[in-house]
Amino acid sequence: MSAKPPSHTPKDSHYARLRREHRAQTQSARPAEDETSIRLYGLHTVRAALDNPKRIKHRLLATRNALQRLEMGENSDVPVEIVEPRIIDAQVGPDAVHQGVLLETEPLATKRLDAMDDATLVLVLDQVTDPHNVGAILRSAVAFGAAALITTSRHSPQESGVLAKAASGALEHIDHIEVRNLADALGTLSASGFQTIGLDSEGPAELEASFTGNRVALVLGAEGKGLRQKTRDTVDTLARLDMPGAIRSLNVSNAAAIALYAARAHLVKG
Secondary structure: OOOOOOOOOHHHHHHHHHHHHHHHHHHHOOOOOOOOEEEHHHHHHHHHHOOOOOOOOOEEEEHHHHHHHOOOOOOOOEEEOOOHHHHHHHHHHOOOOOOOEEEOOOOOOOOHHHHHHOOOOEEEEEEEEHHHHHHHHHHHHOOOOOOOOEOOOOOOOOOHHHHHHHHHOOOOOOOOOEEEEEHHHHHHHHOOOOEEEEEOOOEEHHHHOOOOOOEEEEEEEOOEEEEEHHHHHOEEEEEOOOOOOOOOOOOHHHHHHHHHHHHHHHHHHH
C-alpha cells in the first residue's frame, strides 16, 4: 500500500506564502474606511494637489521613479509610502493612467454663491454629468481665468480621481460652487451684475455679438439635451457658436473652451 502524499509540498507552501504576502501588502495600501476621502492619481494632478495648502492630504503612495519625478520637498508633511505599481492598480483599477502615484485626500470644500467678490467670468453647468467632460471644462476654465465653476448639487459629478485626472491639476485653481436651484442661482448672478448667457445651437445671435457687460456667466447644458427649458427661460441671453461647417454641434468641453475664449476677449476689450 503506497504512502499517502503530504497535503502541503514545499512548492505549495512557497506559493501560499507569496499569496499571503501579496494580500497583506495590498490590504496595507488600502485606506481606512472613510466615505469622505478620495484618491487622486497622475503626476500633474497629484503635484497640483500637494501644492495646494487648502487641501487636506492623508497619504501618498508612489513608486520610486514617480516620487523622484514629483520632487517632494524635505519639509513635506504628507506621509509617503513607496509601493509597486500593482498596489496602486489595486486602488484605482488597472486601466487608470496613474503614472505611479496616488494621493489620498479630502475633497475640496465648495463655496457659496455670494463668495465670488470681484469675479468677472464664471462658468455654469446645467446637469453636465460626465466627469471627463467636467474635468476638461475645468482645465479650460482655469486657462481662460474663470473665477468659479457653478454646478447643481444633483445631476453633477462629485470630485473624484477620474474628474481630477481629466482636469490635470486645474481643480486646485478654481472655486467650485454648488447650488440647489439653478434658476435661482442664475437670478442671483444676474442681480449681481453678471450677464448670464446660455449656449444654444439655435440661439438667436452669435456669441461674439451677444456680450454687453463687464461680468459674464456662461451657461452650458449636457450633450444631447442641451440646456433645460427652465434654464433657457431664465438666462439673460441665448447665443450660439457660429459653425459654418457640416457639423453643427461640439462636445460640451470644446464648446466651453471656445465660449471662454470669446468671453475673455470681450472682457479684455471692455
